[in-house]
Amino acid sequence: MSSEIEVEILKAQGINNVLSLLRAQDLYSFFKLDCEELEDLRNRACLKLKNGEYMIRPAIKDNLDYCIAVLKGKLHEQLPYRSENHDSSSNDSNEQPNCFINTFISSLNDNMNRSKYRYQYNSMMRRFASSVYALGGRNVYQFLRLNIPGAFPSIPTLESYHNEFSKRIEEGEYRFDELVSYSNKINCSYIYISEDCTSVISKVNYDVTTNSFIGFCPELKNGLPSIRQYQTDDFYELEEWFQTVKQSTLVNIHTVQPITHEAAAPFLLSCFGTDNQIVSISILFRWLYIYEKCHTNNIKVVGFSSDADPKFVKAMRLATGYFSQLPNINILDREDIFEIQIPDSWICSQPCENMFRSARALTGSFSTMTNFTIQQFLSKTRKISILNEIKCFEESSTNSNAIKFPTHHKQNQNNSFSSTSTSMDEITMANIEQTIYDAYEHAKSFIEKLEMLPLLVKNHVFELNSLCVHIRDYLKNTIYINDYSILNDDDLEFDSDSDEEINNDLSTTHENSESECEDSDNEPETKSTKDNYNGMRIYSSVADKDKKKFFKMEINGKQKYIHKQTAAWYLTNKNNRLSSDRTVRVQQTNKQ
Structure with a gap:
């Protein structure tokens, strides 16, 4: 490969x-x-040009270049994880940075010495596994x-770990206990509530855990949805619901x-x-209910926000008295009223929109569906x-x-109101009035030219x-609202006595439901006139527990x-779908 002259050069x-x-x-x-010792070697290894x-x-150069290329290839084969410029004599070569990889490798090494039936995972590995499952989905997990045995627990085991972080989210349930826990963790006592809707695939599903059907529109009492309303052991009753009860097209x-100095993720209170x-x-009643419950738990609601949907705008007008009146409900006459200066950037429904976007983003690697049913949305929001x-x-x-989690650049911005460029001390009522007056006079100068x-x-x-x-009188005559709705004060009381009464009512209802089930066993069994059941699983016997x-x-x-x-699949007459395009999806919502 090389001769003596190449060796002499080295x-x-x-x-x-x-x-x-x-x-x-x-x-x-x-x-x-310019060295005499190199003169002989230079004459033998080089050609002297006329200049x-x-x-x-060329032959000597090609030999050395080829030798170097071969050695580099061998070095990469023997040391695949080391850089070509790595200094083997460095004192810091064995030191590892402080990061999660240390915990991951340590847990993996420990499990490699255990039977696969005795793998153990500490709390940090559980959190990491849950994060991977939520972000990547089942296939990635x-x-x-x-491919990395001992690194991740099985999915059934992982589901048991999930209860450490969040309970199952039920339709219509208001998660005030979880809100209190979350607020305590981030040391927050002031919050802003947002409410919004988005389109869902209209479909009825059976939820095994609650033994209820999800997808029908729950009844509202003072704006609050009923929980586990559609439970039945009668096929005919379910069939009647499909014919008479409207199905949900929106969630x-x-x-x-949370209003904190540092960015905090929004919390899902209910859906x-x-x-x-x-x-x-009904929207206003819900807001009052949320306000009272939060106040009971020492959490102050600064305000409510939503988009420009007419029913939400009307609720805001009723709450603020903007050309509207609630003669039978006094909202502002309270002892716990407080004032706060709110930046304009807070007043929006973006937390809701962010929740919708996140739910649509939680799609499997091999799925193109970005929409969901009510049941699927509950599952996604839990993740x-x-x-x-x-x-x-x-x-x-x-x-x-x-x-470590990736952070969006907007979350690094300080939410503090003191970051505004204009000092609040410089803004007075007189300054505002003068600015408006100057603007009006400037506008009159254009009117004069016309x-x-x-x-x-x-x-x-x-x-x-x-x-x-003139404008005030015009608005008062055209858009003024007088709403004579009555709100029962008992509906907004949440002391221990009322909680006990609710529990008693629930236990009574449970006893009644058991007696109804016993009576139904004595009734004639439901008969079906359908002859062809291709594609349906029908059983002759099932376990008592099922x-x-x-x-x-x-x-x-x-x-x-x-x-x-x-049964829900059998009674479904139409397979509804929604477009991934937002504009088309809104148009399809009412056609389901």
Whole structure:
């Protein structure tokens, strides 16, 4: 591969090992040195040009270049994880940075010495596994678990860990206990509530855990949805619901945005299905209910916000008294009223929109569906809640091995109102009035050029004060609202006595439901006239512990059991779909 002259070139430069050879930048630059010791080697290894310069002989250069290329290839094969420029004599070569990888490798090494049935995971590994499952989905999680044995727990085990971070979210449930826990963790006592809706796929599903059907519009009492309303063991009753009860085409949610010095993730307070047939007074009743419950738990609600949907706007007008009146409900006459200066950037429904976007983003790797049913939305929002809970814990942790999450650049902005460029001390009522007056006078100068000033004088709106009075009278006559709704004060009381009464009512209802089930066993069994059941799973017997999941029916003179989800599928006449395009999706909502 090389002759003696190539060896002499290396010896002349003191290159006596492979690493020295590979670190050399230019093997031939030393021939330019004016040195007598190199004269003989230079004459044998180089060609002298007419201009007096020397050029290395091509064959010698090719031999050395080929030798270096071969050595580099061998080095990469033997040391695949080391850099070419790595200094093996460095004192810091064995030191590892303080990061989560230390915890991950330590847990993996411990489990490699255990049986696969005795793998153990500490709390940090549990949080990491839950985060991977929420962000990557089932397929990604299974792929990592199969290829890195001992690193991730099984999915059933992971589901049991999820209860440490977030309970199951039920339709219509207001999660005040979880809100109190979340507020205490981030040391927050002031919050802002947002309410908004988005389109969902109209479909009825059976929820095994609650033994209820999800997808029908729950009834509202003082604006609050009923919980587990659609529970039945009668197939005919379910069939009647499909014919008479409207199905949800929208999901309505309430999100809580904590007001803190540092960015905090929004919290999902409640969600329920609806068909958009909601009156504004029901929305206002919900807001009052949320306000009272938060006040009971020492959490102050600064305000409520939503988008420009007419029913939400009307509820805001009723709450603030903007050309509206609630003669029978006094909202502002309270002892716990407080004032606060609110930046304009807070007043929006973006926390709700963020929740909707996050839910649509939680789609599997092999799925193109970005929409969801009510049941799927409940499942997705639980994942989001788990992820937010873990992020909150890790970001507040002082552990150097804490799990790191990517942060959006907007979350780094300070939410403090003091960051505004204009000092609030400079803004006074007199300054505001003067600014408005100057703007009006400036506008009149343009009107004068159009020769329209006589028209303003004729209609008594030439002066600013006259214009304000005219506009106020006009709005009062055209958009003023008088709502004579009555709110029962008992509906907003949440002392221990009322809680006890509610529990008693629930226990009574439970006893009644048990007696109804016992009576139904003595009634004639449901008969079906359908002859063809291709594609449906029908069972002759089921375990006693699973009987609540099935309808008991008589088919062809024999007692059979049909799963409640199968019954819901059988009674569904239309397979509704929604477009991924937002504009088209809004148009399709009312057509489901």
